[in-house]
Amino acid sequence: MQILGEEDLVKYPFLEETKEYIAKLGLTLNDFVSNEFEKVIRRCELRLMSSRYPPELYTLDKDTDLLSFILALIIIKASQREDVFTRFAFNEANRAEHFLKTEENKRVLTYILKRLLNINILEVDDFIGNSHYEYAIHVKDYIKLSSSLKSIHWKIVNKIVYNGLVYLKRREIIRLARDKIYQEIYKRIKDAPTPVVPQNLQYLVDIVKNRPLPKRLAKNLVPTVDPPCVTQILDKIKAGKNLSHYERFFITTFLLKRGKTIDEIISLFSFSPDFNEKIARYQVEHIAGLRGGRKQYNVPDCKTLFSQSLCYKNESCDNISHPLNYKLKKVEKLWREEKTS
Numbered sequence: 001m002q003i004l005g006e007e008d009l010v011k012y013p014f015l016e017e018t019k020e021y022i023a024k025l026g027l028t029l030n031d032f033v034s035n036e037f038e039k040v041i042r043r044c045e046l047r048l049m050s051s052r053y054p055p056e057l058y059t060l061d062k063d064t065d066l067l068s069f070i071l072a073l074i075i076i077k078a079s080q081r082e083d084v085f086t087r088f089a090f091n092e093a094n095r096a097e098h099f100l101k102t103e104e105n106k107r108v109l110t111y112i113l114k115r116l117l118n119i120n121i122l123e124v125d126d127f128i129g130n131s132h133y134e135y136a137i138h139v140k141d142y143i144k145l146s147s148s149l150k151s152i153h154w155k156i157v158n159k160i161v162y163n164g165l166v167y168l169k170r171r172e173i174i175r176l177a178r179d180k181i182y183q184e185i186y187k188r189i190k191d192a193p194t195p196v197v198p199q200n201l202q203y204l205v206d207i208v209k210n211r212p213l214p215k216r217l218a219k220n221l222v223p224t225v226d227p228p229c230v231t232q233i234l235d236k237i238k239a240g241k242n243l244s245h246y247e248r249f250f251i252t253t254f255l256l257k258r259g260k261t262i263d264e265i266i267s268l269f270s271f272s273p274d275f276n277e278k279i280a281r282y283q284v285e286h287i288a289g290l291r292g293g294r295k296q297y298n299v300p301d302c303k304t305l306f307s308q309s310l311c312y313k314n315e316s317c318d319n320i321s322h323p324l325n326y327k328l329k330k331v332e333k334l335w336r337e338e339k340t341s
């Protein structure tokens, strides 16, 4: 029986059903050169250039969206940039996670979870305390699936276990599935043969090749009270380098949350060669919610910073998901260990 509809394939293009659907179209890479595929190419460009793929952007027709996904996989493989393999898989997995979390059709959700996790999944409907548990999986499956998640939240002792089954909330099982989606997309790119891209589409490969390189951790980075992503930007400012728009946005939100005043932040930006006090003040005040729509912007989380190539994660980050959760204690411990080793 057909469980997935057309819209589902667009939301979850990594599924086997997409491959089968595309195979039936009988297209080759050379076909994409034709004007008929203009919309697909534009869509693919968007997929390749977005450092974060907004979940709302999926409203085109099925063929355009699915073909743009397949074409993006091919172009990324042709670029041979492993860091882009990773980032693309990560962004697409995040996009799928968003759709799974808001999936209204439980049959579709359960079907996709089963296909992805490849384990026996029981649907339950139990309230324990204030929490609603919708799924249960075997303990041994849970241990295997959660082994890469370091937060104590995922430790088996912190889970509801009954009769050999681990009870999970919807968002928990989807989080486990997200890793699988990431792995599937990454493996698909990695295992594919390197394609020969027609001349007319070569510029797409160049878009990917020319994306900024992943940031490397500076040598001899000294742990500080700030997370590595913040330290990197502060160092850049002190070295008199210009910041990108997003770096400026991130550091402003972060420093405001840490209690810095608007004048202190502006005086920090004055180190930048492109500093213009009027513009800087307007931007900082806007982010602080003192201008325009008067919305105070939140500090981006680690996932977003990663997708913007601004994450410089090291051991001191200790699996946090938000830079504001960076713990001084952990940093000091590492620092002491380093000093005494």
Ligand code: SF4
Pocket (backbone or CB within 6 Å): 227, 228, 229, 230, 301, 302, 303, 305, 306, 310, 311, 312, 313, 314, 317, 320, 321, 322, 323, 326
């Ligand atoms: S893991 Fe989070 S806190 Fe650590 S560097 Fe990356 S973005 Fe910053």
